[in-house]
Amino acid sequence: MSYIENALSGLQGGAVIAALAIGLVLTFRASNVINLAHGAIGMYSAYVYFGLRNFKLASTELGGDLVLPIIGAPSKVHLLDRPTASSAFLVAIAIAIGLGALLYGFVFRPLRSAPPLARVVASLGVFLYLQSVMNVRVKEIGAGALSLQLESLLPQGVVRIGSAKVPTAAFALAGLVIACAVALGVLFRFTRFGLATRAAAEQERGAILTGISPNRLGVFNWMLASGLAGVSVILITGVQQKIDPTETSLLIVPALAAALLGRLDGFGLTTVAGLAIGMTQGAVSWFQLRASLPSWMPNGGLAQAVPLIVILAAISLRGSSLPNRAALLERQLPESPVPKHPVLWTSLLFVGATVALFTLDAQWRLAIVVSIIAGFIGLASVVVTGYVGQISLAQYAFAGLAAFGTAKLAIQGLPFPFAPIVAIAITVFVGILMGLPAVRVRGMTLAVATIAAAVAIEQLVFASSSLTGLESPPRPRLFGIDLGFTATGDNNFRAAFGMLALVLLCAAIIVVANLRRSATGLRWLAVRGNERAAAAAGIDVSRTKLSAFAVSALLAGIGGSLLAYESPSLSSQQFMVVGALAVLALCYLGGIASISGALMAGVLASGGVLTQLQGGNTGNASSYQFAVSGLLLVVVAVLYPDGVIAGLRNAITRWSKHAGKNTPTAGTQSTRVAS
C-alpha cells in the first residue's frame, strides 16, 4: 500500500471528471452555457443501462425495462427481453445523445443570448428535474445501488507497478479519455466542423453569413458531449459499484473545476486537470486513512475538498479585480425596483404572519418558520446576486456554518443570544474571507467557483464526525421568556419561536430595503451595471462587492441559526449546495433583484407555506415537488429570461403602449432614437 497506488487508482475517478469536463467545454463552446446538468445526463444514462441489464439469468425476470424520467408517466416501460451488454449500452448512449439534442433544441438554443443568470437557472432546472425525478424512481422501483447489478464493462484485474497494485480499469478509463481528448483535438483543429464550431462561438452572425448553420453545429456538439457523459458515467459506475441520483449528478463539481482550469477552451489542459483531480483525491484519501492527522483536522471529505480548494486558488489568482477593456458586457440582470413604502409592507407582513402563527395549527407554524428561514436565504441571494450581480451559490454553506456554530456553542454552554451572535459573526467573517478571492472572478466563473467552495465547506466542515448528527441547541430563553420551538403534547410547535423568526425577518427586510435605497445600494447597482465605469467614478469595486458578500453572509447566517433551533438535529444534508441552487432559482422566479423575490422564494420553498397549502409535509404530494419546480424553472427561464416579474412588467408595458399608441411618451421616443 502506498499513496502512489491510491493516486493511480484515482485515475478512474479522474477519467470521469475529465470526460465530463470535456463535455462541459464542448457545450460551452457550442452555446455559451455551463451546463450544470451535465453530470445528471450521465447519471440518467447510467440508470438506463443498469435498469435494462437488471435481470437474473436463472429467474423469470426479463430485465430490459427502461426507466422513464417523466413526471406522471409510468416508472418504467418494457423495451426488450434480456438485452446483452452491448445492446443495453447502445440504447443507453442513444438516449443520452437524444437527451442532449432535446436540451439544446428546446432549452439552450433559445437561451443563447439570454442573461447568464437565465442560462444558469435553466441548467439548474434540468439538474434538479433529473436528479429529483430519479430519486423518486429509485424509491419506487427499488433500483437502489444494492438491488442493481452494477457490472463492470472494463477489464478486471490489477497491474503491478513495483509494489503497487493498480486496477487495470484505472488505466483503461484514463486511456479512453485521453484518446477521446486527442480525437476531439484533431477534429476541432483540422476539420471544417471544428473550425466552424469555433467560428460560430466567436461570431454567430458572421458564421451564418459564411454559410455555417450554428444550429446544426450546436446540436452536434451537445450530442457529442452528452454521449460522452453517458459512456463515462456508465463505465465508472461499473468500476466503483455505486450510483446515486444526487451524488452521481454532483460529479459535475470537480468536472467544472477541471473545465475552468482549462479555461473552458481546449481539451488538453482540461483532461490533464481532470485526471490530476482524481489522482489528488486518491492520494489525499490515503493520507486520511494512514497518516495520523491531528484531531482538529476534518476526517471526512478532505479528498473531495482539497483539489477544489487548489483550483479555487488558481482561478482567483488568474482573475483580476476589474474586467479588461475587451470584456463583453453581459446582458443585464432584471430591473431592481426601488422598494416603495417598505415599512408599510413589512408591517402588513408582520401582522398577517402574527395572526397566522397564533390562530393556525402546529403544522402551519412549522411551515411558516420554514418559509421565514428560506426567506433569509433568499434575501442573502437578492443582495449578492440581485443587487451586485455576483452569482453566488454558497448561501446554504454559510447558513450551515452558522447553524452548526450556534448548536456547538450553545451545547458547550454559551447562553442564548450570544451563541447565535458569535456563530453569525464567525459566518460573516468567513463570508468576507471567501469574498476576497471571489471579487477577482465574475459571471459564470464565479458561479462555478462558489459551487466549488460550498462543496468544499460541506465536505470539510459539515461532514466532519464531530458535527454530524449534532443535536439541536438548548432551548433559547430571553428575559425569562421561553422561545423554544418544540413543545410536548398536541401543541408541538410554539408560536413564540415563530415570532422570534418573524421579528428578525421583518428587521432584515427593512435593513435590506434601506441599503437598496441608500448610497450603498446605488454603488451596488453601479458595480452590477459596469465595473470599469464604477472604478472610474471612484467606486472601490472590490470593497463594494465585499460589503455585499458580508451582508449576504449575515442574512444567510441568521437563517442558519434559526434553522439550528428549528430542526431536531442537524445533518450536512440540510446544507447541500442543491438547496442553495433551489433557493436561487426560486428567487429568480420571483424577481432576483427585489425583496419580493426573496419572500416568494420563502413561500415556494419545500416544506414552506406553499407545501402546507398543497396538503402539508406529510402527504405524498411533495415527492415530485423538486422535479416540478425544476421543470418550472426551465420553462420560465426559456419563456421569461429576465424572470417572471420582469416578464410581466414588459407585458404590461407592451399592452399599455399598444392601448395608447397615439400618445407615445417622450421616454419611448428617445429610446427609439438611442437604439
Added chain:
Amino acid sequence: MTELLTIRNLGVAYGGLLAVDDVELVIHANEVMGLIGPNGAGKTTTIDAICGFIPHAVGTIALGGQAIQQLAPHERARSGLVRTFQSVELFDDLTVRENLVVAAQAPRWYSLVFDAVRPNRARSFTAVDRAIELTEIAALSTLRPNELSHGQRRIVGVARALAASPALVLLDEPAAGLDPQETERLGALIHRLPSEGIGVLLVDHDMALVLEVCDRITVLDFGRVIASGTPDEIRSNDVVIAAYLGSSSE
C-alpha cells in the same frame, strides 16, 4: 504655471506590440490639452494607463506633484483624476442624478451600518448640483439612461466625471456622434472648465472642436508623441499633416 499632471516614460506593451511607447505629457493647471492621432495611435490606451486601468503599464504619473502610478483606478479617481469613456458607460439601473451621486460621494467605513439604519437618499450634494448646472441637464435628472438620446448620454457621462470634483478630467471622444448644436455646447463647456479649476485632457476626432478649445495639443502616432504645441503650430506641422490631418487641411 504649475504642473497638474506629469507623465514620464509612459509605456504599455501588449505582447511584442508597443501600444504606448515612452510618452511624455505635461498638463498645467487651468489648461485644456488635446490628444489627437489616427485610429490605433494609442489615445485611449494612454487614458486607460493614466487612470490605472492597465496594471502592467510602466512609467511615472504624478498628479499635483504626488506620484500616483501605484494607486488603483478608484483611488486615482478620488484623488482628482476622472475620465469618461468612448462608449459612455452610464449605470443603466440608476437615474441620471444617481449616476452623479455615486461619483460624488466616497463611502466611509461606517457607511454600510449607517445606510442600513437610515437611508440618506435625500441628502444634497453640492458637487452634483454644480455638475448638473454646468452641463445643463437638470431636466434629465430623474430619467434613466435608456430614456436618453445618444447626445444626452454623452453629456451625462461628462457630468458624472465633473460630479467627482476632479482636478483633471480626461474626456475620451466626448463629441463622437453629437449633432452640431450639441458639439457647440460641449465646446463651450470644455472651454469653461479651466475657470472652474478643472484641467482637461481632450481626445477627439472632431478637429474643429479640438483646435478651437485646446490651449495645447499633443499628437500621437503608433504609440509615440510625434508633435506637441499650440493649435496653430499643430495645424502647420508637416509631420502631423502627413500622419493624421491629411492634405485637406492645407
